[in-house]
Amino acid sequence: MADRMQKYVSVGRKTPEKRSAEERRNDQREIYRDFTPEAAARQASRCEQCGTPYCQIFCPLHNNIPDWLKLTAEGRLDEAYARAQETNNFPEICGRICPQDRLCEAKWACTLEQAGHGTVTIGAIERYITDNAWKEGWVRPRRPRRERPERIAVLGAGPAGMAAAEELRALGYQVHLYDRHARMGGLMAYGIPGFKLEKHVVERRAGLLLAAGVRFHPGVTLGKDTTLVGLRRDHEAVVLAFGAYAAKALDVPGAERDHAVAALDYLIGSSRHLLGELPAPPIDAVGKRVVVIGGGDTAMDCVRTAVRQGAVAVTCLYRRDRANMPGSAREVGHAEEEGVAFAWQAQPEALLGVPVDVIAGEATALKPAGAIAVHAVRTRLAAAGSDGRRVPEPVPNSGFVLQADLVINALGFSVEDAAALTQGAVGMTERATVAIDRRSMMTAVPGVFAAGDAVRGPSLVVWAIRDGRDVATQVHRYLSATPRSQLRAMRPDAVPEKVAG
Ligand code: FAD
Numbered sequence: 001m002a003d004r005m006q007k008y009v010s011v012g013r014k015t016p017e018k019r020s021a022e023e024r025r026n027d028q029r030e031i032y033r034d035f036t037p038e039a040a041a042r043q044a045s046r047c048e049q050c051g052t053p054y055c056q057i058f059c060p061l062h063n064n065i066p067d068w069l070k071l072t073a074e075g076r077l078d079e080a081y082a083r084a085q086e087t088n089n090f091p092e093i094c095g096r097i098c099p100q101d102r103l104c105e106a107k108w109a110c111t112l113e114q115a116g117h118g119t120v121t122i123g124a125i126e127r128y129i130t131d132n133a134w135k136e137g138w139v140r141p142r143r144p145r146r147e148r149p150e151r152i153a154v155l156g157a158g159p160a161g162m163a164a165a166e167e168l169r170a171l172g173y174q175v176h177l178y179d180r181h182a183r184m185g186g187l188m189a190y191g192i193p194g195f196k197l198e199k200h201v202v203e204r205r206a207g208l209l210l211a212a213g214v215r216f217h218p219g220v221t222l223g224k225d226t227t228l229v230g231l232r233r234d235h236e237a238v239v240l241a242f243g244a245y246a247a248k249a250l251d252v253p254g255a256e257r258d259h260a261v262a263a264l265d266y267l268i269g270s271s272r273h274l275l276g277e278l279p280a281p282p283i284d285a286v287g288k289r290v291v292v293i294g295g296g297d298t299a300m301d302c303v304r305t306a307v308r309q310g311a312v313a314v315t316c317l318y319r320r321d322r323a324n325m326p327g328s329a330r331e332v333g334h335a336e337e338e339g340v341a342f343a344w345q346a347q348p349e350a351l352l353g354v355p356v357d358v359i360a361g362e363a364t365a366l367k368p369a370g371a372i373a374v375h376a377v378r379t380r381l382a383a384a385g386s387d388g389r390r391v392p393e394p395v396p397n398s399g400f401v402l403q404a405d406l407v408i409n410a411l412g413f414s415v416e417d418a419a420a421l422t423q424g425a426v427g428m429t430e431r432a433t434v435a436i437d438r439r440s441m442m443t444a445v446p447g448v449f450a451a452g453d454a455v456r457g458p459s460l461v462v463w464a465i466r467d468g469r470d471v472a473t474q475v476h477r478y479l480s481a482t483p484r485s486q487l488r489a490m491r492p493d494a495v496p497e498k499v500a501g
């Protein structure tokens with residue numbers, strides 16, 4: 001092994017080449033170029049092949065990272081791909097968008113980083129292995145060896161629903177995947193912008209599911225076009241994977257008068273336009289001064305989308321400092337390169353929709369119509385709160401005004417009330433997430449399961465995949481343990497009577 005691996009002393013860490021900020025400001029393409037086969041093999045050869053691979057432990061899917069790095073270094077790419085896809089339904093997607101600096105490439109997860117050599121570029125190599133497999137035609141639909149008669153409804157075609165559908169179909173079930181949108185992918189298609197994840201990458205995965213025999217039903221909204229009762233009546237099991245879409249309120253005067261748009265409305269509108277579903281983006285930053293409030297990855301996606309739409313100035317307002325930002329440091333760096341300004345340790349106090357020249361006391365301000373004055377105040381960081389994060393406090397007499405034509409609320413999301421969507425059948429936890437039994441992943445309704453952001457709250461694609469795989473195992477266990485005659489008999493009574501009307 002030693003001749004091929006452990007080259008971290010002679011080979012430095014190198015990510016694939018990044019396109020120039022100037023070039024990428026003008027398009028929606030991913031910002032990293034592809035590894036060459038030689039570069040991928042060289043970077044993979046840096047791995048120490050630790051006895052206890054913390055990278056594998058910190059990967060939510062427990063991917064066998066050391067093995068596929070070694071196989072890549074040896075040029076055995078078909079075997080590397082086989083190993084990578086054993087534990088991950090969408091390795092090339094995780095390779096692109098996992099926040100590796102907080103997972104497999106975190107400083108606590110890679111021995112090389114601790115020794116000052118820089119981590120192995122695990123995500124970029126994972127992406128390379130699977131993109132190469134697609135090119136070579138090694139990625140095949142997972143058609144079952146034998147068919148099973150049971151029908152399963154998966155509601156929500158995001159990564160949790162897609163992973164569950166793929167696993168259940170591979171076991172032979174008749175899988176029906178429902179979504180309100182026209183395409184599969186959930187936030188991978190409609191929320192995460194193309195400059196992080198190009199849409200053809202998601203679409204080819206959707207195609208693979210169809211080729212395996214998953215039946216996709218677009219344009220079906222739970223609570224409008226269908227009900228839980230209806231789904232349960234027509235299927236032996238139901239998986240709810242409807243994500244987390246309720247925007248957290250911006251609790252300052254003026255926000256209630258629609259002076260701020262919700263981040264997901266902005267991003268989904270932009271994606272739907274770019275996918276050809278809408279003639280124009282419903283919320284367009286072109287020619288506007290944009291202020292984005294929040295410091296997570298969604299805020300970064302908003303600021304970088306605004307840059308690409310042609311905003312004249314984009315500012316991110318965040319109440320903590322850079323070190324305490326929830327978003328990935330890598331994404332902040334990309335945004336800065338693309339020209340986004342950051343107002344660190346500042347929080348809004350009011351959004352006022354009066355002409356900016358009056359607010360700012362300047363006679364020269366242009367475009368008063370629609371202009372918004374974001375009244376903000378500086379903060380300082382006090383002691384850590386119950387969540388372990390330092391609490392920002394307003395600094396007295398530190399107010400200032402930012403002039404904006406578009407303000408985007410990127411403070412985060414919560415899960416829509418499942419009780420409202422299911423006519424009271426499925427409950428919520430105290431954390432405002434869908435209530436399930438942790439072990440069986442089943443809700444209080446027999447045969448109705450839940451997974452992904454709907455259960456976890458806003459999280460990551462890699463965790464949604466993990467949940468999708470786990471829920472598939474639990475559904476299979478349930479269907480295998482329950483006699484078919486009993487399953488059928490249970491169906492009409494599965495949902496509480498009060499709901500059935
Ligand atoms: P979703 O992907 O949200 O899919 C849920 C699906 O359910 C959607 O297709 C939706 O249309 C459908 N649905 C919802 N309600 C209904 C209904 N009533 N009827 C029918 N269908 C319904 N994670 C990362 O790992 N890396 C990133 O870079 C990253 N960037 C992000 C950027 C943004 C802007 C956002 C918002 C999130 C980002 N995430 C990222 C998080 C990640 O996208 C989610 O954690 C993940 O998509 C959750 O998967 P899911 O399948 O549970 O839900």
Ligand code: SF4
Pocket residue numbers: 058059060061062063065088094095098100103104105122123126462
């Ligand atoms: Fe790292 Fe994500 Fe791949 Fe796991 S799935 S190895 S965390 S990039």
